[in-house]
Amino acid sequence: MGDMARMRNIVVLTGAGISAESGIDTFRGGGGLWEQHRVEDVATPEAFARDPELVQRFYDMRRAAVQTKQPNAAHHALARLEAEWRGELLIVTQNVDDLHERAGASGVLHMHGTHLNAWCTGCDARHRWTGTLIEKPPCPECGEASLRPDVVWFGEMPYEMERIYAALRGADLFVSIGTSGAVYPAAGFVQDASQLGARTLELNLERSQGSHWFDESRQGPATQLVPRWVEEMLAG
Ligand code: OAD
Numbered sequence: 001m002g003d004m005a006r007m008r009n010i011v012v013l014t015g016a017g018i019s020a021e022s023g024i025d026t027f028r029g030g031g032g033l034w035e036q037h038r039v040e041d042v043a044t045p046e047a048f049a050r051d052p053e054l055v056q057r058f059y060d061m062r063r064a065a066v067q068t069k070q071p072n073a074a075h076h077a078l079a080r081l082e083a084e085w086r087g088e089l090l091i092v093t094q095n096v097d098d099l100h101e102r103a104g105a106s107g108v109l110h111m112h113g114t115h116l117n118a119w120c121t122g123c124d125a126r127h128r129w130t131g132t133l134i135e136k137p138p139c140p141e142c143g144e145a146s147l148r149p150d151v152v153w154f155g156e157m158p159y160e161m162e163r164i165y166a167a168l169r170g171a172d173l174f175v176s177i178g179t180s181g182a183v184y185p186a187a188g189f190v191q192d193a194s195q196l197g198a199r200t201l202e203l204n205l206e207r208s209q210g211s212h213w214f215d216e217s218r219q220g221p222a223t224q225l226v227p228r229w230v231e232e233m234l235a236g
Contacts, residue, residue: 007172008087010233011164011198012078013189015094017178017205018222022069024097028180044154053134059149060132063115066097067130074177074226075103081230082106090167092160094179094186096151111158111186117150126150158185171198175229178203178222181210190214203229 016026025033041047042058082089082105091100091108096115100108113119118129122144129147131137136145152158168174174193181187190213194200202208202217203225211217218225 007199007233007236009167009170010081010085010087010089010173010175011167011171011189011193012089012091013094013174013176013179013186014078014091014100015177015179015186017180018074018093018226019069019072019095019097019099020178020205021074021221021223022072022097022099024066024069024099026180028182039154043151045156048148048153056132056134056149059115059151060134062096063130063132063149066099066115069097069099071099071103072223074222075099075105077227077230078177079104081233084234087172088167088170090164092164092167092186092189094183109160109163111152111160111164113149113151113159115149115151118147119150120144120147122146161185164189165192168193168198169196171196173201174198175201175203176208176214177226178205179208180204181208201229 020026027034042055048055078091091105093100093108093110094112096113098116116128116130117126118133119126120139120141122139123142125139125141127140133147137147138145139147168189171193174190176190187210190200190210200214202211202214204219205221206219207217
């Protein structure tokens, strides 16, 4: 990587590609989730207003599915880096699964929310939720039947943006793992980070849409690239 001795603060952005080898579908590309479902039907506030049952059924299935999957070598390697890195490390994920946490990472920012929370639109409470929502269960806080998936839909504001930009401002290295670079604002983090002076590295199965913005791009499966990169960082 070069200049490793001077690197202290790292921001890692992950996307669906890091969970692909755990058996969770990515969104784009052959067999991707957005090939089987139209975004406008299941992942917008308008879709939820129009057909809440369809949307709840879709997320109930996804919530059940992620609980049958296990973290892979890439999630474990990042958790190890978080534990052993001498400087700051922030993991920002676009993923709504909990595989980073189950691999042992603790400070993960879920900018697109999480399958394992239900959010009450009545009282704004969030509850850990492993079951279904289609039967309109009452909110444990206020009793209203107004729970929705705590997932950021298209047209909604991603979570934690202030903390993410603060971390990017202090970053020496920005690493993007398993994301196609198709969805903003996450797709713009590489440009933000490099304008703010960070080195930038992409680890992805193929070159992403924004690949040319990175100082370095490595292609391959996350379960191989990520453990190798973590070894390099901890050895340096
Ligand atoms: P995408 O499905 O758009 O992209 C996944 C990327 O991972 C692609 O570039 C693949 O080449 C790569 N990939 C696939 N398998 C891999 C592997 N084994 N190892 C490494 N890379 C691999 O998923 P995201 O970029 O995460 O948003 O999508 C971003 C957002 O779009 C999602 O958070 C979701 C979606 O619509 C919302 O739902 C708000």
